[in-house]
Amino acid sequence: MDAIILQILNGLDKGSAYALIALGLTLIFGTLGVVNFAHGALFMIGAFCAVTLSRILTLSHTVVDDSRTDFLGNPLKVEVPYVYDWFGQAAGDTIIDWAVPLSILFAIPIMALVGLAMERGLIKHFYKRPHADQILVTFGLAIVLQEIIKYFYGANPIPTPAPDAFRGSFDFGVLLGFDPNTIIYPFWRLVYFAFAMVIIAAVFAFLQFTTFGMVVRAGMADRETVGLLGINIDRRFTVMFAIAAVVAGLAGVMYTPINSPNYHMGMDFLVLSFVVVVVGGMGSLPGAVLAGFLLGILESFASMAAVIDLIPGINQVIIYLVAIVILLTRPRGLMGRKGVMED
Amino acid sequence: MLGLNRKDAMLLMVVVLLTLFAPFLLNPFPEGSSLAQFNAGYPDLMQRFVIFGIFAIGFNILFGLTGYLSFGHAAFLGAGSYAGVWMMKLLTMNVIPAIIVSVVVAGLFSLLIGFISLRRSGIYFSILTLAFAQMSFALAYSVLTPITGGETGLQLSLNDPRILGVSSTGDGSIPVTNLFGLEMRDSFEWEVGAWLFTFNAGYYVCAAVMLVAFYVAIRIFRSPFGMMLRAVKSNQQRMNYTGLNPKPYTLAAFVISGMYAGLAGGLMVSMDPLAGAERMFWTASGEVVLMTILGGAGTLIGPVLGAGLIKYMENIVSKINSTILHEWFAFMPDGIEDLLVTLVYPFIGKGWHLTLGIMFMLVVIFLPGGLVEGGQRIGRLFRRRDRKGTGVEAPAAEQRRKTPAE
């Protein structure tokens, strides 16, 4: 029992990332009808927003500290971050420590701008082109974006730690009444899961309860008719693209403590996220979220030693296997509408 | 000639001449000159040009004609590579059996995957092929280690049986790949003044195979079968109501392109008997997509051009560093020199992927027919200018119009 709960928990963080990326992909596909291969790049850019902010926060100037000396007896030169000067050392340390969560505020406007620029500058011109063209041009864009990041940040992963308060693990099992040390779970992963749930809830609430969201949902169902009602659906769809970019970006920001960001992380996640979208059902938002968590957890179960002993290699292929079976038996996915891109 | 019309025969002749004289054409700069680093006429790279050319020609038969975008074709190249190495381990270092078995294994593998994947179309087909290829990669990397060599890759060893050959040579090393005794690594070097030209046996074997593959592709493009494949892309509903079953046509195209990929894999291990799982990774599948579209999907010569361009960038452009750039712009005033180097640097050397990505995007946006279409447009521009000139030039301009595409 405890092993099962542990595997479910282990699947949650990856599942959260899948769900968030797949959610954004589905928003874009459902509203704009565009298959966006550059969506993983947005996730990656979000992660590098966190890297950038933590670098900005630790920008320092050198001061000579006369009270201390280095090993040669000279006065010690120390690097003092500018934030110390502004907020004092204690507050400055806290700010630096909380760089990753703070990056959320930093990333939202940046991701929105990136999203807007992408939609207005490129994607807009591909609404009427075949899906293959959309895949290809966004694939090219993904390469360009990741190469730009590689140019500025290098090819190596950049460790970006979580705040001290969330570092380490805690004994989740005790909370559920199991013996101590049976279910040890890293704090940050729980934070990530909670964060993902908040974002998902916010997106759904936005679509469900605001007029804007209602129009967008109507547009997803029947773009033409909504357009005939005199509503500028295109502008709303542009905004939805920006929102999808923000969602992907935030997923990336918060993921940095779990996996040090590198320039190709977006593509690694994208391939799997597409599989998630297809399993969930092209164009279905709940399907994308459900499939994201389901596949994350499934992957985690398949990585159990007992399972690998039984079916060697299953952990490597389980997601693809599920996708193939679903596509062949139920092409519309778990919750997709019939006829979406079925040709 | 050879059952081709004049235009196609001309194209084939041009390609034959280009591949035959590639060691000259790709080595235009004298040894030791500052431009010598742009010489691509060394055996390893020339082999790669033609091998990836074959891969892209095959991919184009599927994507260019039927419009089915496979994101998993590297799996067939990988399967072919493994099969080829196994033939060399078990049977002989002669490349012929290795190549034949590579093609057969890749063909069977693509028949299986194609049969399943082609039950869906559009993006679903792309995802299915991607999923199958990623599965093949993951399995080759882990569980199938006894067959694939796992992380280290599949290599020859001194203990291999090699029934028709020898396990090890007299001096105790692994025998080398050959074609009835002609060693693939054999090269003939010819010095002409400051120039050095290398004629490599392996390259000419690959080139000969590529020419046959190219010829077959032309025949397929001009056949009723090729016409049916274009009909698949255009309107499957009409095909069905015209008494044609699109399924076997598409599957046949899929298997043919899979066999081309296997052929490329077989040649790859014939040149360098080593096969690794990374050859099946989805980025490798993405690369052949880039090659085909960059050069011109649906055109005959485009994929070969695209393959050549990408391999040239990967091996030559990627080696330019900032020192070399400074040398180039040294004649400028210092400030401008630094500025130019800073501006150009991100796009070359290690940043060549960025240039590739930008080129690819531009092609998808503005030139759906790829570089071939670009060439045709430029050609048309010149022809128009010629027509404006004296009437005598017009027929000559007409002659120049050897459009490789449709």
Added chain:
Amino acid sequence: MGILEVKNVSKRFGGLQALGDVNLSVAENTVHAIIGPNGAGKSTLLNCLIGKLIPDTGSVMFDGNSVLGRKPYEINQMGISRVFQTPEIFADLTVFENVMIPCFATRDGAFRMHALESVANEPDIVEQAETMLADVNMLDKRNVHAGSLSRGDKRRLEMAMCLSQQPKLLLLDEPTAGMARADTNNTIDLLKEIKDKRDITMCIIEHDMHVVFSLAERITVLAQGTPLVEETPENIKGHPKVREAYLGEAQV
């Protein structure tokens, strides 16, 4: 015994009885029109004939063989060709290729791996396609991309494609829908010409009474999924049941 025999065919979509017990017999070498108000089940019936839908009950026999359960391309190979409401052609191919493809389909069947032969080396097919294009006055457009043709030309091309298969039965689904009067008349002339030139059975679904009365030798009136009458055009015009069906619709 007609070339096409539809017996007791019914089809239900959920709560909607689209077709109820339809019997229809199309005699060889006649032009048979099926008319009826909107929602009468004309299109459903047509889709049952070409394998797009499978009826719940009944049988559809063509030339002595059942078509039920067969794939569209198999039904075509039996000798039924279909013209669509909006022309279905190979838009990316040239006009000439568009006509050659059905010629190949008729000669070589549903699939043939003729990958190393040359289209240019098929004099029979080329000649057949040329004759067909000449028949519809489109020989001058043979190298034009079919997608860039005018709508009227697309329609003529589609007819040429169907006729080049020398079908025993040609099904036409509102061949003049959305056409201007002049185009409609051209289409009528074209169909009349075809009928005069060769032995062919046609089955037309049509709204336009002008077209129906210009061409049809027999008319079946369908209403609410069942055939009301089957008569010659002269007898249909004043038929009380037909008026009722159409007026009934008008009152709704």
